[in-house]
Amino acid sequence: MSDLKNDRYLKALLKQPVDMTPVWMMRQAGRYLPEYREVRSQAGDFMSLCKNAELACEVTLQPLRRYELDAAILFSDILTIPDAMGLGLYFEAGEGPKFERPISSKADIKKIPNFDPNVELQYVMNAVSTIRKNLQGDVPLIGFSGSPWTLATYMIEGGSSKAFTKIKKMAFSEPQTLHLLLDKLADSVTTYLNAQIAAGAQSVMVFDTWGGVLSPAAYKEFSLQYMHKIVDGLTREADGRKVPVTLFTKNGGMWLEAIAATGCDAVGLDWTINIEDAKARVGDKVALQGNMDPSMLYAPAERIEQEVQTILKGFGNGSGHVFNLGHGIHLDVPPENAKVFIDAVHKFSKPYHQ
Template identity: 65%
Template sequence: MTQLKNDTFLRALMREPVDYTPVWMMRQAGRYLPEYRATRAKAGSFMDLCRSPELACEVTLQPLDRFPLDAAILFSDILTVPDAMGLGLYFAEGEGPNFERPVRTEADIDRLPIPDPEGELKYVMDAVSVIRRELDGRVPLIGFSGSPWTLATYMVEGGSAKNFSHTKAMMFDRPDLLHRLLTKVADSVTSYLNAQIARGAQAAMIFDTWGGALAPAHYREFSLAYMKRVMDGLTREAEGRRVPVILFTKNGGQWLADMADTGCDALGVDWTTDLADARRMVGDRVALQGNLDPCTLYASPERIREEVARVLESYGKGPGHVFNLGHGITPDVNPENAGAMIEAVHELSRPYHA
């Protein structure tokens, strides 16, 4: 494998000294970029874009060709895993993702296979290989998956949901069934991430988008415990160096100390938790990633710069900070504003590492 020309992101995740705070953006390959929209139109559909390793590589690299980002993230979707479990993923216009066959019964759970990453999900692994080759060591590549709890909510609800009524009904009435489902999903996520690492992903991120919808006791039992199960099964060394793992629970600021106990290397923090508070909660156990409010990018470049300065100051001096948005970049943001954020991070963060 080609030697990395910029490993600032990986060193920051390991809390090693760096010259500046590295930056990348969740959903950095996405609809806010006109070049992404052109490639998406060429692909024909979102899933056709995901299933083409060459096109997935093309859109992964587009933001790096435009901005001096410090990491690339695999272009894919968290629902590739349940799709490979035979649930019939489809996207309805204006509705988001849906499954033809939601998982509601004991028989539904028993039927679920653990997908072969080099079988049903080979298109994702091929994309990782193509992206690593085309990056040619420019920056590290992040692989990712949804968390077991988050994936399970889509599988049980049959798509997006506001109240998670089916999933929570199963949680309260048949916790044994939900635990069986989560075990199967966690084992699928583990093999999926390990296959990405084997193909060349240099860091991994677990997106727990819906963990924040749970009460504290239920979060620990049904979300955090299964992220810990994934963590325990992951390959943590590849190509002669550590493969750092980032956990991110949206609206999970109150659980950061518990999350740090899983053995992860870094925690994503959304914009509802101040980084100074987060740092006090976790001490020097893990790095922190975040956490500019994505809506800041609707503001003027001058105001964006002020907010970047505020986030950097909230983390303070020393290693262990990766700058990011507190959630994904929104589709109608002006790309120039994203560029202003990235430029401000690189410039304003240097005194914090002097």
């Protein structure tokens, strides 16, 4: 069994007793930190940073040097899978991710090559093992992937989108074609996450950033079904410890019961639902991760502390809560405000664990 100096993040995901509520931040490594911008400019472009295990490790550890975080998250991106599928990922300055060869037909999907995560995505596994080694057991390492639906939005739209017209057109006029792609993605995500676990990830999270743009029926058909398939195929134990799985659908508050029924260990919440209501609905089945509005980090220290206390009170006594933001930290947040947030979680949560 691996020795961890701080395992309260893994314990909370499994609803085992902890001394205080663990906390980490989605996108905790990134452009709001000057030391990240420095390494990023050294590396050149974003993908070169992801492909250099030493530098990816360095930026993963940066937020842990500043803050008392209870977990580290692999520095990489969800779009490594479509890149390995040959779509030609690139980043245009200020424009976010783009693909040279987006998917538009059944023929395109049939042409997608099968890939081995330990070959085409070996750079990710190198980053995982390098980070795990350098963490020296301080805190657990989270591995991650995008959900099949979220990955498919980028692959079909050709980049970021607001209305998702191309993928929805495919979903509603040619559903079998989209299912072919989603099924392939579910298999790829499963082997990719299992490879991350084999390389040293101690917990995994699936980011379904765009599942919430679907109707309830379409969400179940095109997103949740495939996340369920992934949960069923994951390695759930490594190094003599459980490997907890977290599913996060942004804007998925309406569907918590269905998400919890997949057999995942934890459900990620954005800020559009009260954690107290979420706990009443699914808290006997799964742990909850979340859920402060990331924009609260623009507020004065007292307001941030007040919000942390409100959310802690909403969850109430006992284990099963991993504190987080409801989505990624904004890139213009003052780094000292993130410290106020993290310290407040630890400071104010102790009474709930007595």
